[in-house]
Amino acid sequence: MTDSRICIALDFQNKAEVKEFLEKFNDEKLYVKVGMELFYGEGIEIIKMIKEMGHNIFLDLKLHDIPNTVKSAMKQLAKLEVDMVNVHASGSIAMMKAAIEGLEAGKTGDKRPLCIAVTCLTSLDQEVLDNELLINDTLENVVLKWATNAKEAGLDGVVCSPLESKVIHDNLGMEFITVTPGIRLADDSVNDQKRVTTPAMARELTSSYIVVGRTITGSADPYATYKKVYQDFQG
Numbered sequence: 001m002t003d004s005r006i007c008i009a010l011d012f013q014n015k016a017e018v019k020e021f022l023e024k025f026n027d028e029k030l031y032v033k034v035g036m037e038l039f040y041g042e043g044i045e046i047i048k049m050i051k052e053m054g055h056n057i058f059l060d061l062k063l064h065d066i067p068n069t070v071k072s073a074m075k076q077l078a079k080l081e082v083d084m085v086n087v088h089a090s091g092s093i094a095m096m097k098a099a100i101e102g103l104e105a106g107k108t109g110d111k112r113p114l115c116i117a118v119t120c121l122t123s124l125d126q127e128v129l130d131n132e133l134l135i136n137d138t139l140e141n142v143v144l145k146w147a148t149n150a151k152e153a154g155l156d157g158v159v160c161s162p163l164e165s166k167v168i169h170d171n172l173g174m175e176f177i178t179v180t181p182g183i184r185l186a187d188d189s190v191n192d193q194k195r196v197t198t199p200a201m202a203r204e205l206t207s208s209y210i211v212v213g214r215t216i217t218g219s220a221d222p223y224a225t226y227k228k229v230y231q232d233f234q235g
Contacts, residue, residue: 203235
């Protein structure tokens with residue numbers, strides 16, 4: 001199993017593009033993130049292919065529904081033998097508990113996939129919380145509350161901005177993992193994300209895992225860029 005704590009977001013259109021990209025890494029064992037676009041386009045075949053290539057998978061589908069539906073869905077996802085899955089923390093403690101129950105029921109071995117909860121997406125900021133979602137508290141307080149709910153529900157950690165990782169670890173312990181997107185090298189564009197940091201900053205902010213997409217996948221030399229990100233984050 002790879003010891004990398006860098007999840008490469010496979011933001012590709014199809015299986016052929018993913019295979020071509022992963023082959024650039026030779027025998028390097030990666031942790032990759034399969035999101036909605038790729039999974040909905042290719043289905044379980046993309047999971048099988050990546051697993052056959054020896055990589056770990058964070059299946060990023062962000063389940064959010066009534067508890068029973070999430071439980072049933074997680075039971076199915078556990079059978080895919082992915083390494084990490086997620087839900088939306090805003091779906092309630094009951095829904096998150098149901099997710100764990102589903103994973104336990106569907107696991108194929110002794111160990112279920114890690115389950116984490118999305119707190120506030122990195123495309124959100126305080127203005128959106130105040131004016132669109134009518135959540136009348138600070139973004140940091142909302143993230144910490146939803147993370148606390150996730151831990152109470154028995155989840156392994158949360159998805160959050162690196163900027164919120166330290167306060168989560170200070171309050172909930174270092175064993176409660178933080179998976180942090182919004183990672184860019186210093187000279188990259190931030191695109192559609194508002195709360196971003198560099199890999200080195202994420203390390204200082206105690207991120208457990210970082211999610212890196214276009215910085216690596218859009219690079220002229222993805223392997224070299226991955227190694228730079230790896231060195232900056234994991235040392």
